[in-house]
Amino acid sequence: xxxxxxxxxxxxxxxxxxxxxxxxxxxxxxxxxxxxxxxxxxxxxxxxxxxxxxxxxxxxxxxxxxxxxxxxxxxxxxxxxxxxxxxxxxxxxxxxxxxxxxxxxxxxxxxxxxxxxxxxxxxxxxxxxxxxxxxxxxxxxxxxxxxxxxxxxxxxxxxxxxxxxx
Numbered sequence: 546x547x548x549x550x551x552x553x554x555x556x557x558x559x560x561x562x563x564x565x566x567x568x569x570x571x572x573x574x575x576x577x578x579x580x581x582x583x584x585x586x587x588x589x590x591x592x593x594x595x596x597x598x599x600x601x602x603x604x605x606x607x608x609x610x611x612x613x614x615x616x617x618x619x620x621x622x623x624x625x626x627x628x629x630x631x632x633x634x635x636x637x638x639x640x641x642x643x644x645x646x647x648x649x650x651x652x653x654x655x656x657x658x659x660x661x662x663x664x665x666x667x668x669x670x671x672x673x674x675x676x677x678x679x680x681x682x683x684x685x686x687x688x689x690x691x692x693x694x695x696x697x698x699x700x701x702x703x704x705x706x707x708x709x710x711x
Contacts, residue, residue, distance in 0.1 A: 547608040548644065550651050552601050558591040561602055564612045568634035575672050576632065577699060600631060603651050605644055613639045616648040618655055621665075628656035628706065630666040633675075645678050656706040664706050667691065670698040 553561060562583075569580040595602055605614030613636040621627035630652050635644050656664055666684065668675050684702035691699050 548605050548613065548639075548647075549608075550603055550605045550614075550647055552603050553595060554597065555592040555595040557604075558588060558595055560612060561595060561604070561615070562586075562588075562591045564604065564615050564634075567636070568615065568632075571637060572634065574697070575634070575669055575675060577667075577669070577697070601655060603648065603655070605635070605639070605648060607639075610636070610638065612636075614644050614648055616652050618652045620659055620661065624663075625660070626662045628652070628659065628661035628664055630664055646682070649678075649682050653706055662706050663703060665701060665703040667699040667701050670700050676700070676702075 565583060566580060569576060569578065569583060573580060593599065600617055600619040603616050603618075604612050607613045615632070615634050616630065617632040619629040619631050621629060630649070633645070633648055633652075635642075635648070653664060664684070665687075666679065668679060670676075670690065679702050683704040685704065687701045687703050689701040691701070
């Protein structure tokens with residue numbers, strides 16, 4: 546089984562839609578959106594999310610299993626040094642395999658390639674597996690907590706881009 550991680554464009558919108566919906570079905574409490582909300586998105590919205598100028602979507606694709614992971618980044622419009630890790634998910638069959646490490650490394654590499662020196666993210670406060678993974682990769686809480694969709698707290702975390710990971 547060979548896994549490759551690569552950026553996808555609008556031609557893969559149906560695959561990204563299915564991957565995102567699978568993530569929301571599997572881990573609804575991990576995201577600040579809902580399955581019902583995103584299931585209703587029209588195809589044009591999914592395509593626009595993957596346009597070259599849009600936030601980059603990187604997928605982990607297994608030669609046998611198909612899509613097994615997703616990570617999305619964004620540049621901060623107000624801070625030229627800052628990139629965001631917006632969303633990440635790994636299929637249950639790949640948890641504990643090191644794929645999270647690879648997806649974080651891809652976003653880190655992308656951030657540095659776009660000239661960003663810092664990475665931030667927000668994680669649902671009670672999502673302990675995700676928080677532990679981010680801590681392992683050098684992210685530290687900033688002290689900022691926001692209220693996400695569904696009235697759940699999200700904890701902001703940050704690290705320097707290019708820091709050694711786990």
